[in-house]
Amino acid sequence: MFALADCNNFYASCERVFNPALRNRPVVVLSNNDGCVIARSQEAKQLGIRMGVPAFQIEKLLTDHQVAIFSSNYALYGDLSVRVMNTLASFAPSIEVYSIDEAFLDVSGIREEELEPLARRIRQTVLKNTGIPVGIGIAPTKTLAKLANRMAKKTREAVFILRKEEDIRKVLSETSVSDIWGIGNQHARFLNQHGMVSALDLTAAPDEWIRKNMTVVGLRTKKELEGTPCISLEEMVPDKKAICTSRSFGVPQKELQQLEEAVATFTVRCAEKLRQQHSAATKIMVFIHTNAFRADQPQYARNRVITLSPPTNNSIALVKAAVAGLRAIFRKGYLYKKAGVIVTDFVPETEIQQEIFAVQASPRMKKLMESVDKLNRENKTTVKIATQGSGRDWKLRQERLSPGYSTRWGEIMAEGNCEIRAYSYSI
Template sequence: MNTSRRVFALIDCNSFYCSCERICQPGLKRRPVVVMSNNDGCVIARTSEAKALGIPMGASFKDVRKELSKHGVVVRSSNYTLYADISNRVMRVMAEMLPGIEVYSIDEAWGDMTGVADPEALGCNIRDRLAQEIGMPVGVGISTTKTLAKLANWAAKKWKATGGVLDLTDPVRQEKLLRLAPVCEVWGVGHRSAAKLATLNISTAWDLAQFDAATLRKTFGVTMERTARELRGVSCIGFKQGPPPKQAICSSKMFGKRQKELPPIREALTAYVSRAAEKLRSQNSLCSTIQVGLQTQLADLDGPRYANSMTLALPAPTDDTREILALAQRGLEQIFRPGYPFSKCSILLMDLSQRGELTGDLFALGPRPGAERLMAIVDQINEKNGRGTLRFGRVPKKPKWAMRRDMLSQRYTTRWEEVICVRG
């Protein structure tokens, strides 16, 4: 293999949310499983068995409830605590086996295989180890650009003969797959773009790769031109050792039921601020400005509607949950209106900077003594024992405003009281 060229691998978990449920509940193996969105609203994940039954992605639970019951489909509410923990375990294994990884989402990551003597063998080893140690099935696509690696991953999952791993570094194999792959399966080409491309007689990935780059740029923009070049084997999207720090952090969820009183909304905002500040500290950032939002169900045309937000500046950049929360609660009081059936509140952290990046204001109040160490200890305890182990007293253990998750499985890997029990 020519070691001078870059080689990318995309490792993508199969039906990640459903696979997490199966890892901790072996009885679900080979049974159709779907996972629902927040408040058990709609289908957001399906196993292959559920797909074969024709259960559409995004289907409203109330619309497919009878069909799910008829076919014995197992329905689970979103268990984000479980999913995040298993994702961390998957990423740790990848980091141990690859020279470098770039986490792309909760269920997939790019791997750097540049200079690896046998990329396909390494891909098989990664797949086998994740299956044996964690129980997570994955597909591995390998090629000389990210777009080709993504397409190889699609093919690895689609055709069982690949064994779940496809090395597409060879130009001959690249052309063969490009001629077979529909253009809508190319990374960055959605169904709308595919429809527009069809008017130019572009129906396959090969057609897109061969099309005039200047015309693509003029008609669709630089992103489509870059995609075509990547399909030709020209690497335009580099490899990073992890995602850049977020420029803004938002925490927001729909309430399980409408809230008309201020106290429960205060509780919810406290929980959301705590989560947002935790994310802030995880990327070593400080926040200078916040935005508090509150709204009713705006899609409800028959009921009273109201939405408002307030942007507030902190005295100095901080990652202290207490400072952010105190300001957020003041903002909430100003935008709250009695009598409205509120369905959602939110906190947005803005004007983020990295710790040590800004020069301090001589006239601003300094941070509370020991604040940085206190927040670090809180994060360590919650990471070790489960989110919410240490929380503000205002947040009850089982809040009435929490989103509906009537079919929630246990947090098997992060809660001692919910760990799997094996009875003799």
């Protein structure tokens, strides 16, 4: 049996944890540069605010209903996510963190009558430890657990066990094929064209037909809907094959120095991620481009790939390469909207060859990077490379950013934060 725990309206719920004045008030969170709505509280959904709508299009609605608006605060969401996942992990022998706000738990071996009390206990404990409400669906396969979770969201207890055959049939008949986990828009349209509307219709189709038209992946989904587990729990997240850090600028940039600061900062972030997974990169690509939507402005877009020899995860070496790449492609006279850095072609850190003059592979350099990572974990930018500058000019527009309640000591006592004592740490 699998349990799927999914946080309700995760980003909006995170904003509420430390700000009780937001309870029962509509809350929305905006994407980078405060562009579009990417999370909505239940109240905001009821106002008819759609996912992805640009904030400026619904300005009147937002003011009329006193909707609380936030810039995305990924430091806060990431930290609360870790706490939610740690709490969930204490309830099951293995857990797969599926996304920032969702995890599958292995609950096989639990007696049938124990499943519902367990789900309630998980929900209560996560709420108590983190302040985040979760919905829990339990079923014999991951695909059915996803459906059970959808059902859970519609109940007051936010818990749903999908186990008995007649219950499964009923839920399948009420679920449209487009709402099945793993069925994309294209396959959903294809199934509709062949008269299959509900998930139950899909299970009625012959195996061979599914395999022929939707490959073995489709067949696996069918089996899962029938209660035969085909997708197992993936406990280990495979290491990334490429790491990208890029941003659109709040205000377009035209000077090389500002772009250098931005590119250096993105590179340092890539380097941190590389060190986290103990990889070193063989290639780094830097790119810049103007705003393609501004037909009235001259357009320019270039990238440059630099081979790193030896492969490295050292911030200083990577920044040097990235800035050299940037200088080679930079042209004056354009308004740059976006820049980014991608590192690829990884080798394990332990395999970096010790070349005689390879300063960045030296044990002392490794130690320096470890110390920098440690300091920066505690407070995001304690130590920077000089090229990163202040970031004042190119930074994201984040006019409505909430405090880093759970990651920055200096921001804990922020205004409106009067319930800090109710917060319990789970370690």
